[in-house]
Amino acid sequence: MSHKSTIVAHFDIPYFRYLNEQGEVEQEVPAFAKDQNTVQALYRMMMLTRLFDKKAVALQRTGKLGTYPSTLGQEAISVGMGAAMAKDDVLCPYYREYGAQFWRGVNMEEILLYWGGDERGSDFANNTEDFPICVPIASQTLHAVGVASAFKLRKQNRAVVTAIGDGGTSRGDFYEAINVAGAWELPVVFVINNNQWAISVPRAEQTKAQTLAQKAIAAGIEGWQIDGNDVFAMKDALEQALSKARQGKGATVIEALSYRMGDHTTADDASRYRSSDELKENEKKDPILRLRLYMEHANMWDQNKEAALIETLTNEVSEAVERFSNIGPPKPETMFDYLYAKLPKAYEAQREALKKEGGA
Numbered sequence: 001m002s003h004k005s006t007i008v009a010h011f012d013i014p015y016f017r018y019l020n021e022q023g024e025v026e027q028e029v030p031a032f033a034k035d036q037n038t039v040q041a042l043y044r045m046m047m048l049t050r051l052f053d054k055k056a057v058a059l060q061r062t063g064k065l066g067t068y069p070s071t072l073g074q075e076a077i078s079v080g081m082g083a084a085m086a087k088d089d090v091l092c093p094y095y096r097e098y099g100a101q102f103w104r105g106v107n108m109e110e111i112l113l114y115w116g117g118d119e120r121g122s123d124f125a126n127n128t129e130d131f132p133i134c135v136p137i138a139s140q141t142l143h144a145v146g147v148a149s150a151f152k153l154r155k156q157n158r159a160v161v162t163a164i165g166d167g168g169t170s171r172g173d174f175y176e177a178i179n180v181a182g183a184w185e186l187p188v189v190f191v192i193n194n195n196q197w198a199i200s201v202p203r204a205e206q207t208k209a210q211t212l213a214q215k216a217i218a219a220g221i222e223g224w225q226i227d228g229n230d231v232f233a234m235k236d237a238l239e240q241a242l243s244k245a246r247q248g249k250g251a252t253v254i255e256a257l258s259y260r261m262g263d264h265t266t267a268d269d270a271s272r273y274r275s276s277d278e279l280k281e282n283e284k285k286d287p288i289l290r291l292r293l294y295m296e297h298a299n300m301w302d303q304n305k306e307a308a309l310i311e312t313l314t315n316e317v318s319e320a321v322e323r324f325s326n327i328g329p330p331k332p333e334t335m336f337d338y339l340y341a342k343l344p345k346a347y348e349a350q351r352e353a354l355k356k357e358g359g360a
């Protein structure tokens with residue numbers, strides 16, 4: 001700018017993490033990270049998510065699922081989210097938050113049903129107020145501010161967590177959602193899973209913004225960037241943002257830096273557009289490896305515990321796959337059940353006819 005000017009506004013984006021790639025502590029960890037049960041529960045859920053993920057890819061490859069988006073390498077993000085939320089908060093996920101969903105009681109077979117194209121996978125048995133998986137990019141952020149404004153109107157002490165990918169933050173829905181969250185001081189936390197890729201578009205081509213967290217500033221809310229491969233940083237950041245939200249102090253955007261170690265989905269082949277060197281570099285930052293090293297340093301873990309855990313979790317995943325495989329098709333007449341609050345008279349006969357023909 002050539003005019004004489006003064007600076008009228010100035011902003012900072014903080015970055016933090018507790019654990020480095022070697023599982024070493026870089027700064028004093030929060031109290032929960034010294035509690036063996038809590039740390040092991042975080043590790044357990046990250047490992048369950050990874051084993052589930054591997055199995056789901058195998059099911060797709062053998063024709064049992066439609067398309068499946070893997071969450072390989074991003075387990076700390078969703079597990080940290082799930083671990084920080086209160087039971088009566090609401091989760092509006094996109095499609096890589098299995099860790100948060102499992103933590104909150106979503107059954108593994110429900111996720112499998114969803115990706116098998118069965119609507120029963122969106123009807124969670126245990127957490128009926130959480131939103132289902134959302135594939136239309138960024139629309140879930142608008143659902144989230146809708147829920148958050150309902151909480152505010154009802155004067156309920158509850159908060160909403162929504163997640164979005166790095167690419168998703170380029171969409172208008174995201175900007176509209178953070179804008180209204182700022183303007184109305186809504187109890188909502190936006191988590192950006194910055195896995196560095198939006199299908200084949202790299203982060204650097206997605207936007208010229210230096211960080212994605214700084215998008216929050218234009219909406220008048222705080223933006224933090226954290227290491228999304230450090231589950232302690234994830235849980236801690238979410239807890240702080242949720243407590244802020246519940247105190248009526250408004251929304252937060254948390255950009256979690258991670259890496260999509262797998263293909264975009266099972267319909268993609270990432271080797272066509274990214275180098276194996278890049279993948280190898282990022283595998284060293286693995287969130288599960290990092291936590292395991294921390295636990296070993298702290299004498300919370302050993303090889304026997306690891307082997308026993310993997311055996312238990314592998315069985316849990318197999319049992320879920322079994323339930324998924326045995327559920328049977330939905331009854332055809334159920335297609336009438338969820339469209340109208342009360343089924344119009346004109347359809348009653350059709351419903352009955354269908355039921356007689358093949359429903360039973």
Ligand SMILES: Cc1ncc(C[n+]2csc(CCOP(=O)(O)OP(=O)(O)O)c2C)c(N)n1
Binds near residue numbers: 136137164165198264
């Ligand atoms: C509204 C809309 N446009 C396009 C798509 C197709 N699509 C699916 S995933 C994706 C990229 C998303 O990238 P990002 O937000 O970084 O999330 P990631 O998949 O990397 O976790 C696109 C464009 C879609 N699902 N919805």
Ligand SMILES: [Mg+2]
Binds near residue numbers: 166167193195196
């Ligand atoms: Mg992405």
